[in-house]
Amino acid sequence: MASVSNPILVTGEPYTPGLTREAVCETxxxxxxxxxxxxxxxxxxxxxxxxLIAIAAAMGLTEQYPSWTAEPLRKAIAARYDVAPDEVVCGTGETEVISFIIRAYAGVGDKILMYRPCFPIYHLFAENEGRVPVYVDMGREMDFRVDAYVEALKSEPIRIAFLTNPHSPSGKLMAEADIRRICEAAGDALVVMDEAYIHFTETEGSLHLVKEFPNLIVLRTFSKAFGLAGLRAGFGIAAPEIIRPLWNIKPTWNMGHMQMAGAAAALTDHEHIRRTVDLIVEMRGYIAQRMSGLTAFRMVPGSRSNFFLIEVMDDRLDSTIVFEKLLERGVIIKDGSVSFRGLDKRFLRSDVGSKVNMDRLADALAAIEQSL
Ligand SMILES: Cc1ncc(COP(=O)(O)O)c(C=O)c1O
Incomplete structure (x- = not known):
């Protein structure tokens, strides 16, 4: 039997996705x-x-190969964000761009820095590719420990430094001054700023810093505010010298016509984005107010994203018990201890969603509290 290049590909921890409605219905x-x-x-x-309209129209192109560098989408992204098309790389989701970056900018055995907890793909891909994750723990209230992060950059030979803004799973927003400090301290290391959820912060994010810092790449996705998680489209923006190796390492025709057309159309659907962001901001306030009436649970304050952390405050419960009790009541969230390295049994992560779903979550938590 063929043997793999790295044994962790056989034994390594797989990604734990959020559950589907169908799975919960069945169980x-x-x-x-x-x-x-x-x-x-x-x-x-x-x-x-x-x-959706643009995706349907692009179906007529299906017999033709797409541009291998996703040129139509790169041009649309460049026009929207005022950069040049050769400063853009596209992937089937941001996740794919993350995999190109790890392979292109860190060799086997090289170190990759990240906060803990973080989006698990950073360390899962790093480990699967034989790279070495180095962690800086977030603070007790999920604050960014920037001094510790800068210290790690200076004291270890780091090749790639991942940041997520707003942070996942806490939703905390990092200040621009701290981002600048980290880019300055990084030197030759590549700083990867993952802005998957930036729309929900109602700030512009870090794209403007790419012109200032040649060691910075900013990543965005079409899966969140644009509502296209099933289409699979994401991108990175950086100096052309950073982008070119990513084009060369990616699978040649990684973006199909429908992905490109749908994503490009979504970029200019300002009304959809506005409605989405308005709903999330309103519901973030609503669920905070509903959670404030509970004693067995606490919302970790300060989320600027479309999710937030729930801390379990009652010793008779833990995150896995609460996760199961919520599933029985038809509410799917994430058990922090399973989904995020570095979170213990006291945390779960829930999305901010529609009012009916915020009520379902708050009602179910209240019922669990009352049953104690
Ligand atoms: C922080 C963060 N980055 C990136 C992604 C993935 O984005 P995509 O769907 O574009 O691969 C996610 C998905 O949940 C995420 O939480």
């Missing part, structure tokens, strides 16, 4: 329509309608 007998799916940070308003 717990809750009707699919009555399930609150709050574990995958998807758009509660669904896809951009403009994207």
């Amino acid at each position: 717990y007998g809750v009707l699919v329509d009555e399930i609150a799916k709050l574990g995958s940070a998807e758009n509660p308003l669904g896809p951009s309608p403009k994207a």
Whole structure:
């Protein structure tokens, strides 16, 4: 039998996705329509309608190969964000761009820095590719320990430094001054700023810093505010010298016509984005107010994203017990101890979603509290 290049490919920890409605319906007998799916940070308003029209129109191109560098989409992204097309790389989701970056900018055995907890793909891909994750723990209230991060950059030979803004799983927003400090301290290391959820912060993010810092790449996705998680499209923006090796390492025709057309149309669907962000901001306030009435659970304050952390405050419960009790009641969230390295049994992550789903979550938590 063929042997793998690295044994961790056989034994390594797989990604743990959020559960589907169908799985919960099958196991717990809750009707699919009555399930609150709050574990995958998807758009509660669904896809951009403009994207759907463009995807349907692009079906007519299916017999033709697409541009191998996703040129039409790169041009659309460049026009939208005021950069040049050769400063853009596209992937089937941001996740694919993350894999190119790890392979292109760190060799086997090289160190990759990240906060803990973080988006698990950073360390899962790093380990699967034989690279070595180095962690800086977030603070007790999930604050960014920037001094410790800068210290790690200076004291270890780091090749890639991942940042997520707003942070996942806490939703905390990093200040621009701290991002600048980290880019300055990084030197020759590549700073990867993952802005998958930036729309929900109602800030512009870090794209403007790419011109200033040649060691910075900013990543964005079409899966969240644009509502296209099932389409698979994401991108990175950096200096052309950073982008070119990523084109060369990626599978040649990684973006199909429908992905490119849907994503490009979504970029200009400002109304859909506005409605999405308005709903998330309103519901973030609503769920905070509903959670404040509970004593067995606490919302970790300060999320600027479309999810937040729930801390279990009652010793008779832990995150896995709460996760199961919520599933029985048709509410899917994430058990922090399973989904995020570095979170213990006291944390779960829930999405911010529609009012009906925020009520389902708050009602279910209240019922669990009352049953103690
Ligand atoms: C922080 C972060 N980055 C990136 C992604 C993935 O984005 P994509 O769907 O574009 O691969 C996610 C998905 O949940 C995420 O949480």
